[in-house]
Amino acid sequence: MGEKKSVWEHLKAWVDGEEVILDADKYIVNRSKREKKNWRRNFSMEYIRGNVKLYRFLSIAISVLFIGIMLSVVNDLPEFGNPANPADNEVMERYLESGIEETGATNFVAGMILDYRAFDTFGEANVLFLAVMCVVLLLKKDQKNYSAKEEQENREDDFFDENEKRPILQIGGKLLAPLIILYGIYVILNGHLSPGGGFSGGTIIGAGLILYASAYGQKKMQTFFTFRTFTLICVGGLLTYCACKSYSFFTGANHVGFEIPKGIPGHILSAGFILPLNICVGLIVACTMYGFYALFTKGDI
Amino acid sequence: MSTGIQIILLVFLIVCALAVSFTKNLFIAVIVFMGYSSIMAVIWLLLESPDLAITEAAVGAGVDSVLFFLTLKKVHYLKGTREG
Amino acid sequence: MNHLGTNFYEAVSVILFGIGFMNLLLQNNLIKKFIGLNIMDTAVYLFLAAKGYIWGRMAPILTDGIVDASYYINPIPAGLVLTGIVVSVSVTAFSLALVQRLYKHYGTLNMDEIMKLSREEEGE
Numbered sequence: 001m002g003e004k005k006s007v008w009e010h011l012k013a014w015v016d017g018e019e020v021i022l023d024a025d026k027y028i029v030n031r032s033k034r035e036k037k038n039w040r041r042n043f044s045m046e047y048i049r050g051n052v053k054l055y056r057f058l059s060i061a062i063s064v065l066f067i068g069i070m071l072s073v074v075n076d077l078p079e080f081g082n083p084a085n086p087a088d089n090e091v092m093e094r095y096l097e098s099g100i101e102e103t104g105a106t107n108f109v110a111g112m113i114l115d116y117r118a119f120d121t122f123g124e125a126n127v128l129f130l131a132v133m134c135v136v137l138l139l140k141k142d143q144k145n146y147s148a149k150e151e152q153e154n155r156e157d158d159f160f161d162e163n164e165k166r167p168i169l170q171i172g173g174k175l176l177a178p179l180i181i182l183y184g185i186y187v188i189l190n191g192h193l194s195p196g197g198g199f200s201g202g203t204i205i206g207a208g209l210i211l212y213a214s215a216y217g218q219k220k221m222q223t224f225f226t227f228r229t230f231t232l233i234c235v236g237g238l239l240t241y242c243a244c245k246s247y248s249f250f251t252g253a254n255h256v257g258f259e260i261p262k263g264i265p266g267h268i269l270s271a272g273f274i275l276p277l278n279i280c281v282g283l284i285v286a287c288t289m290y291g292f293y294a295l296f297t298k299g300d301i
Numbered sequence: 302m303s304t305g306i307q308i309i310l311l312v313f314l315i316v317c318a319l320a321v322s323f324t325k326n327l328f329i330a331v332i333v334f335m336g337y338s339s340i341m342a343v344i345w346l347l348l349e350s351p352d353l354a355i356t357e358a359a360v361g362a363g364v365d366s367v368l369f370f371l372t373l374k375k376v377h378y379l380k381g382t383r384e385g
Numbered sequence: 386m387n388h389l390g391t392n393f394y395e396a397v398s399v400i401l402f403g404i405g406f407m408n409l410l411l412q413n414n415l416i417k418k419f420i421g422l423n424i425m426d427t428a429v430y431l432f433l434a435a436k437g438y439i440w441g442r443m444a445p446i447l448t449d450g451i452v453d454a455s456y457y458i459n460p461i462p463a464g465l466v467l468t469g470i471v472v473s474v475s476v477t478a479f480s481l482a483l484v485q486r487l488y489k490h491y492g493t494l495n496m497d498e499i500m501k502l503s504r505e506e507e508g509e
Contacts, residue, residue, distance in 0.1 A: 059410035067403035074395045079388050081440035083455070088439060092461060093454040096445070106447035108460045109352050113467060124468050131475030138482040187355065195351035195446065199471050203359035210367060285471070289364050292478045296371040296485075311397040318404045318424050327416055334420050341427055348394075348434050349444040350463045353470070360474050365423070372416065372481045376488045 104270050105192035114197075114274045114281075118245050121277075125241060125284050129234055132291045141299035154298060161217025173215030180208035188282040192274045198281025205282065206289025213290070218298055225290070227301040233287050237280040244273050244280075307347055313340050327378055335366040394435035401428035413496045415484050419477060426473040430466045437462035 078085045095112055105111035113121050141150075181204075188201030213221045264270055294301045317337040321330050338361025345354040373379050389396060401424060408421025437459035445460035488494060491502050 056411060059407060063403045063407040063410070066406065067400055070399040070402070071389065071396060074392050074399055075387060075389045077388060077392055077395060080392045080394055080435060081438050083439050083442075085436075085439075087436050087462075088459050092459045095460055096454040096457050097452060100447065100452055107352075108445035108447075108457065109350075109463045109467065112460055113464045117464065120468065124472060127472055128475050131479050134479050135482045138486050195444070196355055197352065197467075199467060200352065200355040200359055203356065203364060203471075207359060207363045207367075210364070288475070292364070292368060293371070296368060296375070296478075296481070308393060311393065315397060315400060315404070318401055321417070321420055321424070322404060322408050322412070327414065330417060330420060334423065337424070337427075341431070344431070345434065348438050349442065349458050350434055350437075350466075351444055351446075352463055353430075353434065353466055356467060356470050360470055361427075365474060365477055368478055368481055369416065369420075372484060375485050376494060 110192045128288045139295045169215045177208045177212040191278040198278040202282040202285025205286035209290040210293045237284040241280040331369045338362040398428045398431040433462045
């Protein structure tokens with residue numbers, strides 16, 4: 001001992017407990033200073049962003065590395081479509097076998113998201129409402145964030161809406177919008193019997209409203225759909241959902257004791273609370289989709 | 302369900318995604334993304350989830366692309382609508 | 386263990402996720418960045434739905450009154466993805482609203498230029 005040892009031997013002795021590195025602090029300070037300098041010179045984020053070629057190369061390398069690692073993971077995943085997969089476990093069996101008795105819905109997915117996991121769906125309806133409120137905050141027009149140029153553009157748009165002849169769009173809108181809205185209502189009302197439900201039906205109704213508004217201008221929409229109607233429908237839908245679900249939570253989450261009439265599976269008036277909940281979700285989604293459109297075009301509902 | 306159709310559709314998906322990445326024109330990018338969503342809706346149908354197919358067709362190909370187009374109009378990107 | 390041939394749905398979804406991620410990193414245009422984010426979303430949904438599929442079974446809707454778990458596919462991923470699709474729309478709408486505000490303030494959609502302009506603003 002006593003002679004020059006390599007760093008590795010020092011480390012080994014320290015791990016074994018034979019030696020204490022007395023000048024460790026000094027060593028660490030020196031090391032970190034040196035390393036930091038190099039680090040800053042070579043690998044700072046500024047340098048990478050500034051050097052376009054290096055940034056591109058690193059991004060592609062990270063993505064390709066990610067794809068490679070994940071493909072090797074996929075290689076070891078259980079086989080696709082095999083009934084013995086660990087994902088298809090007793091939870092799924094429970095939902096499929098006793099779902100009809102417990103929820104009364106023939107569409108198992110609707111029964112799952114609106115009865116077993118209704119709280120989750122309530123949170124999601126709130127997410128939609130919050131998103132449209134954030135868009136209102138960002139894009140609704142008022143004196144402070146509204147320039148004269150935009151005012152002029154909006155006036156031009158209104159002028160075009162009123163005076164321009166757009167026969168294909170207008171006649172097509174007149175014929176198609178009621179059919180699309182009717183189909184959306186059908187999808188919502190049959191949410192517990194066939195594919196569909198509040199989310200898809202609400203989006204279809206919203207698309208019909210968007211078609212009508214783009215054909216006839218927003219002035220005409222405002223005769224029956226104002227910001228006040230929008231907030232009333234959204235908040236009313238959310239509160240109704242909350243009331244329906246809290247009724248079934250407070251009377252025992254499994255409807256113990258207070259049995260809500262389920263009806264005969266397959267009939268339109270069946271499945272307990274799923275039909276009203278679907279209607280609430282559908283109204284909220286339809287208003288949200290139309291609200292996005294209106295705020296994106298004019299900055300006003 | 303025959304695997305051939307599924308594989309063709311999946312290859313279409315990858316081609317659409319690459320086309321979105323490499324096109325310079327934003328309008329074309331949004332249109333290709335619309336097609337991507339429609340193919341996705343067919344794939345949901347082949348995976349036996351009709352609920353998802355309806356929702357994806359209405360959301361991805363309908364409302365999402367309307368929102369993208371409105372944004373493109375607002376940032377004066379589309380030709381024929383002011384400044385172009 | 387060599388399932389890459391049979392797990393083609395998962396493989397494609399992973400590749401799509403990578404392409405979307407590359408879009409998010411490499412594109413300078415904000416709208417293309419958000420299209421890349423949407424592609425990543427759909428890739429994750431494709432992965433989830435592929436995990437629930439079982440060969441030769443029916444969609445989870447009661448047909449012919451058969452109540453038997455070995456007759457339908459797994460309904461849980463479908464429920465999860467249904468929730469996710471609608472949330473992704475609201476995220477897209479929110480981000481596009483932010484893009485519009487950024488354009489109104491800076492007059493460009495290019496990420497680098499926006500960063501440069503905002504730094505100049507801070508410096509002054």
